[in-house]
Amino acid sequence: MSNSDQNIELLRLVTVGSVDDGKSTLIGRLLYDTKGAFEDQLQAVRKEEGEGADGIDLAQLTDGLAAEREQGITIDVAYRYFATPKRKFIMADCPGHEQYTRNMVTGSSTANVAVILIDARKGVLQQTRRHTHIISLLGLPHLVVAINKMDLIDYDEATFLKIKEELTEFCARQGIHDLICIPVSALAGDMVVDRGNNMDWYQGHTVLETLEGIDVNAHIDECDFRFPVQLVSRPQTTELPDFRGFMGRIASGTIKVGDEIIQLPAGKKSTIKEIITFDGNLDEAFAPQSVTLTLEDEIDISRGDTIVHADKAPQTEKEIDAIVCWMGEEPLSSRKKYFIKHTTNTVKAMVSEIKYRTDINELTQDESADELAMNEIGKVSLKLTSPLTFDRYADNRATGSFIIIDSFTNNTVGAAMIC
Amino acid sequence: MPQHKLTQLQELESESIHIMREVVAEFRNPVMMYSVGKDSSVMLHLARKAFYPGPLPFTLLHVDTGYKFQEMYEFRDWYVKEVGAKLTVHRNEDAITKGMNPHEFGVARCCGALKTGALLEALEKGGFDAAFGGARRDEERSRAKERVYSMRDSFGQWDPKNQRPELWNLYNGRIHDGESVRVFPISNWTEMDVWSYIKEENIPIVPLYYAKERPMVERGNHLIPASEGQLLLEGEEPKMVMSRFRTLGCMPCTGAVRSSATTIEEIIEEASIATRSERETRIIDHGSNSMEDKKKEGYF
Structure with missing residues (x-):
């Protein structure tokens, strides 16, 4: 692909907060003010007695399902798209109620940046601590906190500073250091896209300027090379009778023609012969490109294997520990068997031990826990039927994460981060 | 710009290719819906990239209502031949013979028979357990909540309140007999992305x-x-x-x-x-x- 005006980067963000915090209003404001919503879509949600921008109930714009509009709540993660001349944004909009922790984990799993809403009248609540903790677990590098409803506290700087101080201290303990607090009135439009005239005392960027300026490079190209094999391509056509290529998306790192590689878990070695794409062969490829690799030697590689640099091999084990966010109706319990899907590999697993359950409000660990109910988080040991090639989640989000699948219902019942 | 950086279109392209390869790896009998529109054109182009240098590992399925524009039929037949794809066309012949139309029967009934009905018929007839569609989340507000893998029961029905959570880029492709998934590889593309990509890649429309x-x-x-x-x-x-x-x-x-x-x-x-x-x-x-x-x- 050649580049022209499309030479802009992608930022994936997750927004968290409850209806009461004015989150939908903030998102509606971002969409409305960046022209991310169209007139006919706005008209469809226009109310008789308007609230917000020009008589539009901005919240109605983001609640997509009939059940949500009827009940005035947000049930599910919604994905929204908007763009500025600098960036394209994919926003996962998550409900903030306690029972919907699973949605927040889902929305955060693909994001680079989290935007949390706080009601300036209420300050840092238990809910805020919970959200912040989940964001730190999911390893998001940046956190933006919009302290909203400043209009209802007369745009008082002292209140803003007090909340900011409390939050900074709490986040530091959670290992979140890149924290940006912004005073906002989503309803009036202050400090979301435009600065407004009500908070001259605030010298920082607006929410949109902040999102445009954050370093989106997750530096995954600088990590060790990891290539989970998705498919083995053997066209067996007249033109390509003997072709054998390994298709996949580079999870991290870079790879060059001539590099020495090793296939895991079996440990066979070879050298990269070609890096093939539809647009021509490459000398070098990097994450997150989708490519097809061919090797100098005929070695046995199949889906679920991982190709890595011979001198930078990750761990391969049959027993792992992971932080698990449970999403199933039936609780996770010891001795129970599940499927886990990790990169392109699905294996059977048994819970050998629940090490602890985190009290997400107090952030203490209960080591006597013998199960994890829906929306609970804890540390679990698993025994696998075949070895997994992985990194710690803290080192590599792609090779350190897996999902847990109920072997009876086939539902996705857990999100896990290897530690 | 640093050397190892993708533009947002390149990143979307890579994500779509990853999704298509996952489906082909994990499902028994996938099919790609081909509606002849611009989104289908982009999806088909991405599929060619995903499986290059091999041929497309699935057939294309056009659910035809008989009410499409002549230019669409001409384009479809030309383009499918041009890229060397296999195409199946399915129509609800019964309803077409009976003269189903939106003016007399209403839009909902007409769509129900000629589109939804024909689609479910075609999927059942082909025994497909996964069907790629070119829908995008930015199109319509209920689509904003749809997963990349949209689970359907044996009647092809969607339950918006009971969707599987979708985490990282790990797609859960495990289904029971009779169930199927609709897969949306260009979920994260906007209308503007589609047009820009058509321009960058010279995709015929x-x-x-x-x-x-x-x-x-x-x-x-x-x-x-x-x-x-x-x-x-x-x-x-x-x-x-x-x-x-x-x-x-x-x-x-x-x-x-x-x-x-x-x-x-x-x-x-x-x-x-x-x-x-x-x-x-x-x-x-x-x-x-x-x-x-x-x-x-x-x-x-």
Whole structure:
């Protein structure tokens, strides 16, 4: 692909907060003010007695399902798209109620940046601590906190500073250091896209300027090379009778023609012969490109294997520990068997031990826990039927994460981060 | 710009290719829906990239209502041959023979029979356990909540309140016998992304997307094409209007927009300043929850 005006980067963000915090209003404001919503879509949600921008109930714009509009709540993660001349944004909009922790984990799993809403009248609540903790677990590098409803506290700087101080201290303990607090009135439009005239005392960027300026490079190209094999391509056509290529998306790192590689878990070695794409062969490829690799030697590689640099091999084990966010109706319990899907590999697993359950409000660990109910988080040991090639989640989000699948219902019942 | 960086379009492309390869690896018998529109064109182009240098590992399926524009049929047959794909066309012949049309039977019943009904029939007939569709989340608000892998029961129905959570880029492809998934590899693309990609990659599209003097009638707020085969209401007099289509569906239910955009650059320019969404010209979407309701019944 050649580049022209499309030479802009992608930022994936997750927004968290409850209806009461004015989150939908903030998102509606971002969409409305960046022209991310169209007139006919706005008209469809226009109310008789308007609230917000020009008589539009901005919240109605983001609640997509009939059940949500009827009940005035947000049930599910919604994905929204908007763009500025600098960036394209994919926003996962998550409900903030306690029972919907699973949605927040889902929305955060693909994001680079989290935007949390706080009601300036209420300050840092238990809910805020919970959200912040989940964001730190999911390893998001940046956190933006919009302290909203400043209009209802007369745009008082002292209140803003007090909340900011409390939050900074709490986040530091959670290992979140890149924290940006912004005073906002989503309803009036202050400090979301435009600065407004009500908070001259605030010298920082607006929410949109902040999102445009954050370093989106997750530096995954600088990590060790990891290539989970998705498919083995053997066209067996007249033109390509003997072709054998390994298709996949580079999870991290870079790879060059001539590099020495090793296939895991079996440990066979070879050298990269070609890096093939539809647009021509490459000398070098990097994450997150989708490519097809061919090797100098005929070695046995199949889906679920991982190709890595011979001198930078990750761990391969049959027993792992992971932080698990449970999403199933039936609780996770010891001795129970599940499927886990990790990169392109699905294996059977048994819970050998629940090490602890985190009290997400107090952030203490209960080591006597013998199960994890829906929306609970804890540390679990698993025994696998075949070895997994992985990194710690803290080192590599792609090779350190897996999902847990109920072997009876086939539902996705857990999100896990290897530690 | 640092060396190891993808543009947002390249990143979307890579994500879509990853999704398609996952489906081919994990499902027994996938199929790709091909509606002849611009999103289908992009999806087909991405599929060619995903499985290069091999051929497409699935057939294309066009659910034809018999009400498509002549230019769409011509383009379909030419392009499918051009890229060497295999195409299956399925129609609800029973309903077509009985003269199903939106004017007498209403849009909902017509769509139900000729689109949803025909689709479910075709999926069952082919025994497909996964079907790629070119829907995007930015199109319509109920689609904003749909997963990349959309689980359907044995009746093809969608349950919006009971969707599997989708984490990282790990897609859960485990299903029971009789169930299937609809897969949306371009979920994260916007209308603008689609047009920009068509331009960057020189992807052929149906000429109806380009502005031209075309016979039209004005019906309510809609500009309805008076092409051959169109059912005109009493008193409607076609006149030539410089216009084009932002989306392509069935002739009776797809409106055109006044436009002078005759090149892809002009279309992009127009899309960038558009204040109305593209689906506004699709009569099928209107009504309180119409897209959500149709999806629950098995529609894409």
